[in-house]
Amino acid sequence: MGKLALKLNMIPNKEKSNGQQLHRSLQSRHLTMMAIGGAIGTGLFVSSGSAISKAGPGGALAAYILVGIMVYFVMNSLGELASFLPVPGSFETYATRYVDPAFGFALGWNYWYTNAITIPADLSAAVLIMKYWFPDSSALLWSTIFLVLLLALNLLSVKGYGESEYWFAGIKVVSIILFLIIGTAMIFGIMGGHTEGLSNFTKGDAPFHGGFLAFFSVIIVAGFAFQGTEVIATAAGETNNPSKNVPKAIRTIFWRILIFYVLTIFIIGLIIPYTDPNLLKTGISNVSISPFTLVFKRAGLAFAASAMNAVLLTSILSAANTAMYASSRMLWSLAKEGKAPRMFAKVNSRGIPMAALMVSVIFGFISFLSSMFGSGFVFMWLVATSAMTGFIKWFGIAVSHYRFRRAYIAQGKDPSELPYKAKLFPLGPMIPFLFIIVLVLGQNLFTEGKIDWGSTIANYIGIVFFVGLWIGYKMIKKTKVVPLTECDFENRE
Numbered sequence: 001m002g003k004l005a006l007k008l009n010m011i012p013n014k015e016k017s018n019g020q021q022l023h024r025s026l027q028s029r030h031l032t033m034m035a036i037g038g039a040i041g042t043g044l045f046v047s048s049g050s051a052i053s054k055a056g057p058g059g060a061l062a063a064y065i066l067v068g069i070m071v072y073f074v075m076n077s078l079g080e081l082a083s084f085l086p087v088p089g090s091f092e093t094y095a096t097r098y099v100d101p102a103f104g105f106a107l108g109w110n111y112w113y114t115n116a117i118t119i120p121a122d123l124s125a126a127v128l129i130m131k132y133w134f135p136d137s138s139a140l141l142w143s144t145i146f147l148v149l150l151l152a153l154n155l156l157s158v159k160g161y162g163e164s165e166y167w168f169a170g171i172k173v174v175s176i177i178l179f180l181i182i183g184t185a186m187i188f189g190i191m192g193g194h195t196e197g198l199s200n201f202t203k204g205d206a207p208f209h210g211g212f213l214a215f216f217s218v219i220i221v222a223g224f225a226f227q228g229t230e231v232i233a234t235a236a237g238e239t240n241n242p243s244k245n246v247p248k249a250i251r252t253i254f255w256r257i258l259i260f261y262v263l264t265i266f267i268i269g270l271i272i273p274y275t276d277p278n279l280l281k282t283g284i285s286n287v288s289i290s291p292f293t294l295v296f297k298r299a300g301l302a303f304a305a306s307a308m309n310a311v312l313l314t315s316i317l318s319a320a321n322t323a324m325y326a327s328s329r330m331l332w333s334l335a336k337e338g339k340a341p342r343m344f345a346k347v348n349s350r351g352i353p354m355a356a357l358m359v360s361v362i363f364g365f366i367s368f369l370s371s372m373f374g375s376g377f378v379f380m381w382l383v384a385t386s387a388m389t390g391f392i393k394w395f396g397i398a399v400s401h402y403r404f405r406r407a408y409i410a411q412g413k414d415p416s417e418l419p420y421k422a423k424l425f426p427l428g429p430m431i432p433f434l435f436i437i438v439l440v441l442g443q444n445l446f447t448e449g450k451i452d453w454g455s456t457i458a459n460y461i462g463i464v465f466f467v468g469l470w471i472g473y474k475m476i477k478k479t480k481v482v483p484l485t486e487c488d489f490e491n492r493e
Contacts, residue, residue, distance in 0.1 A: 026158060026159065026162045026235055026238050026239040026240065026245075027162070027239070027240055027245065028239075028244075028245040028248050028249055029166065030159075030162035030163070030165070030166055030235070030239075031232050031235055031236075031239060031245060031246065031249035031253075032249045032252055032253050032256075033165060033166045033169040033170065033173075034162065034165050034166075034169065034231055034232065034235055034322065035228070035229045035231060035232045035249065035253040035257075036169050036172070036173065036253055036256060036257060036260075037165055037168055037169030037172060037228075037318045037319075037322060039225075039226055039227070039228040039229045039257045040169075040172050040173075040176070040257065040260060040261075040315070041172075041225075041228070041315045041316070041318070041319050043221070043224060043225030043226075044176075044225060044260070044261060044264060045290060045292055045308070045311065045312055045315060046290050046291075046312070047221055047225065048060070048225075048261075048264065048265055048268060048291055049268065049272075049278070049279040049290065049291035049294075050221075050279060051063070051064075051218045051221050051222070051265070052265065052268060052269050052272070052274050052279055052291070053274050053276070053279035054209070054210055054214045054217060054218055055208065055209055055210050055214040055215050055217070055218040056204075056205070056206045056207050056208050056209030056210065056214075056269075056274045057200065057201050057206055057207050057265070057266070057268075057269025057270070057274055058201065058206065058207025058208045058269075059207065059208045059209060059210065059214060059215045059218060060218055060265050060269065061207075061262065061265050061266055061269065062208075062215070063215060063218040063219045063221075063222045064218075064222045064225075064261050064262060064265055065258075065262060066219060066222075067219060067222040067223050067225075067226055068222075068226070068254075068257075068258040068261065068262070069431075070223075070431060070432050070435045070436075071226045071229065071254065071258075071394075071432075072254055072258075073398075073422075073423075073424070073428045073429065073431045073432050074229075074230070074394050074397055074398065074432045075229060075230075075250055075253075075254045076250075076422035076423050076424075076428055077397050077398055077400075077401035077402075077422050077428060077429050077432075078230055078232070078233050078250070078397050078401070079246065079247055079250035079251075079420045079422060080401060080404070080405070080418060080420050080421060080422040081094050081233070081397070081400060081401055081404060082232065082233040082236040082242070082246050082250075083236075083242065083243050083246040083247045083250075083418070083419040083420040084243075084404075084418055084419055084420075085097075086236035086237050086239060086242035086243070086246060087236070087237040087333070088234055088235075088236075088237030088238060088329040088330075088332060088333050089108065089237070089329075089330065089333030089334070089336070089337065090230075090233035090234045090236065090237070090330075090333075091104075091107050091108065091111055091230075091233065091393060091396050091397060091400070092104045092105070092107055092108030092111070092330065092333055092334060092337070092339075093333065093337075094396075094397075094400040094401075094404065095107045095108075095396055095399070095400050096337065097482065097487055097488050098400050098403040098404045098407055098482065098487050099399055099400055099403050099481065099482065100474070100479055100480065100481045100482060101473070101477065101479045101482075102470050102471075102473040102474035102477065102479040103396070103399075103470055104337075104339075105334075105339050105469060105470070105473040106466050106467075106469035106470035106473065107392070107393070107396040107466075108330055108333065108334045108337075108339060109334065109339075109469055110389050110392050110393065110396075110462075110465075110466050110469070111326070111327075111330050111389070111393055112327050112330045112331050112334065112360075113386060113389065113465075114386050114389040114390065114393065115322075115323040115324075115326045115327035115330070115360070116323070116327045116360050116363045116364060117363075117364075117367060117386045118319065118320065118323035118386070119147075119150075119320055119323050119324055119327070119360065119361070119363075119364030119365075119367075119368075120364045120365070120367035120368035122316050122317070122319050122320035122323065123143045123146060123147065123320065123364070123365075123368045124143075124368060125316050126142065126143070126146050126313060126316045126317065126320070127139045127142045127143055129309055129312055129313045129316065130142045130313070132305075132309050133306075133309070143365075143368055146317060146320070147361065147364070147365060149317075150317065150320055150321050150324050151324070151357075151361055153321060154321070154324050154325055154328070154352070154357055155352060155357070156350070157350045157351065157352065158238045158350075158351055158352070161321070161325050162235075164321060165318060165321055165322060165325075168314050168315075168317060168318035168321060169318060171311060171314045171315075172311065172314070172315055172318070173260075175292075175311045176260050176264060179264065179267070179292055179295065179296075180263055180264065180267060182295070182296065182299050182301075183267035183268075183270075183271060183295055184267065185299075186271055186295070186298065186299055187267070187270055187271065191299045191300065198270065200269060200270055200271070200272065200273045200274070201269060201270065203273050203274070203275065204273075204274070204275055206273075206274055207269075209274055216442060219439065220439060223390070223391065223439055224390060225261070226257070226261075227390040228319070228322065229253060229254065229257065230393060230394070230397065231322055231325075231326055232246065232249055232250065232253070233397075234325075234326045234329050234330065235325075235329075237329070237333075238329075238351070243419040243420075244419075246419075246420070247419060247420035250420065267295070268291045268295065271295050271298065272291060272294055272295065272298075276294075278294060279291065290308050290312075292304075292308050292311075293305050293308045296308070324357070324360060324361065324364075327356075327360040328353050328356040328357040328360050329353070329356070331344050331353070331356035331359065331360065332344055332345060332347070332353035332356040335356065339473075343355050344356040344359065386462060388440065388459055388460065388462035388463055389462050389466070391436050391439060391440055392462065392463065392466050394432055394436055395432075395433065395436045395437075397429075397432075398429040398430070398432045398433040398436070399429070399433065401422065401428075401429045402426060402429040402430070402433075403482075403484070403487070404487070405422075405425050405426070405429075406426075406484055407482075407484040407485070407487035407489075408487075408489065410484040410485055411484070411485060411487070411489065413489065440463070
């Protein structure tokens, strides 16, 4: 096994070239920034305001910390899996090998769909932002320009994608650091004309507002906000020296993301009272009242709205860039496993799965067009069905890791020899497992007033889709749960 790991790490740029392999060109810095870029987006720049308004500054802060702890264990599980078996198929491959091929099939298509539908959703958001500057411009024009740009970045090479995402994510990080510096200066009266202090944390019924229902609703928002860090597993299959670089990235990215989220929400809660009506109005279509914009304006920075517009645009393009990459790699992996048409398993001389990339782009563009020309209802349902897929993905990671470690021990192997060993097993994967079940089941149960059955069906249909794929494949292929003693640990490529 040690020879296999050494052989894998001695191939810096490519796997064995047979027309169906990707290139290993991503570096540790690419992985780190890809994960940061995937997790930090509109959930922080826009939605954080409504979270504070609903649950108060203390409630929002507690919710994000709680979800952060759960994500920490998900990332630990993912780190152990991805550093041992760094393949582009990631979740699908782990579930297939260590749980059940049918479970892997459903998880793989779930992940492809999540990312494919993200492309048109992000195109729609990018168009709204451009109309802030150019209100009479064509939505189709901007969506086409952005789609061509993203396609070009993904066509260059995996390293080209990694570099573009590195700089996209870098803009987000710089913006957050500037926000934290300016916000801290305002709290102590250095900027903004007066000292903010801690008064907004005790205003009204702060720091906790709205009771359990408000707190639970913010936990769900936080859960969606943290989605995206898992792209590191998909990228591990194209990473140079993965057994070293994947654990290195895993150890650093989570704490950076958690600190960014927690400190940002803490500062917003100190500067803007949760009773401010503008916090409820935050959204992509109204960047002028993003909590970031509100804070910058209070600091006397008149250009805040335009600056945040630019940051949001790069944030959205970053998310779409990652979605295009991740969806193409998952489709490529499904095709290699015989779970999608074989034509999608081919790559060009630069290691790009062209057919898989193009089908994801076409799916995204057609879905975007449906939102423009009379089928907006269909598009919104497509987006709604993807809302639950992120939690399904984390659920799959937890289950796969639990089975992986149990099988590893059952076959007489020493966990201390793993390239990266997850913390607190078996409690580690069980925490997100139980947490996600509570979130999924309680999403519409713990709500104020009457249940909106339309949104309830739209939310849970993603689970029906996943279970349908799982059972359908299992019935057709007659698959069984893989016995612990038969899980494959030898084939590492």
